[in-house]
Amino acid sequence: MYVPSHFAADQDAVTELLSNHGAANLVTSTERGLLATLLPFVYDPEAGDHGALLGHVARNNEQWLLPALGESLVIIQRSDAYISPSWYPSKAEHGRVVPTWNYTTAHVYGRLVIHDDPAWVEDLVRRLTTLHEATSEQPWTVDHAPARFIAGQLRAIVGVELLITRVEAKRKLSQNRPDADIDGVIAGLRGKGELDSADDVERAQQDPVRRS
Structure with a gap:
């Protein structure tokens, strides 16, 4: 991944991204x-x-059956958004601005391990559920469903574990723009209702690289 120094993610940002993201793409090279x-x-x-x-993947998904050749890759992406140059005050000053795209992403490399084990998969499903139900007023748990039904569901999936060897992460969130332009980006994103992207840009203003 090409990562200019002003868009590099520090370890705290990497840990936060790995811990709090939506679905991500598992990519494997196979025969x-x-x-x-x-x-x-x-x-x-x-x-x-x-x-x-x-x-976990569906048991009918051939990806878990075909051995991965070399490292496997998980591509994580969080908020991303089009950035209009019309949001920059500098547009009125000199006009030397162009559109761009903001995003946060990580390429997570590692060794893929398959867990065709109902106990391992059940523990994983419980952890996933706990993570994503945490903000619910009435969180659902695995125990809310009949045990025989859950057992059948678990037989239909197989666990996957990426043992991480390295992470390349990038936070392209307008850190290279003047403060006034960044404020314009935040206002523009909020005006479009892209609140997560606006929050990410606002947090990026506190990056150690930007403050240095």
Whole structure:
């Protein structure tokens, strides 16, 4: 991944991104070529030497059956948004501005381990559910469904674990623009209702790289 220094994510930002993201693409190189599946993951910082991403695929998905050749990759992406140059005060000053795209992403590389084990998969499903039900007023749990039904659902999926070897992360959030332009970006995004992207730009103003 091409990461200019002003868009580099520090370790705290990487940990936060691994811990709090939506679904991500698992990409493996196999004898049949590249395969990819969009999956929700749970980050386990204690697994392996550098942590792990835990998820599951449908049993009928051939990706888990075909051995991964070399490293596997999980592509995480959070908020992304079109940035209009009309939001920059500098447009009126000199006009030397162009559109761009803001985004936060991480390429997480590692060794893929398959867990065709109902107990492992059940624990993973409970962790996923706890993570994503945390903000609900009445959080759903696995125990709310009949045990025999859950057992059948678990037999239909297989666990996957990416033991992380390295992470390349990038936060392209207008850090290279003057403060007035950044304020314009935040206002423009909020005006479009893209609140998550606006919040990310606002947080990026506190980056150590930008403050230095």
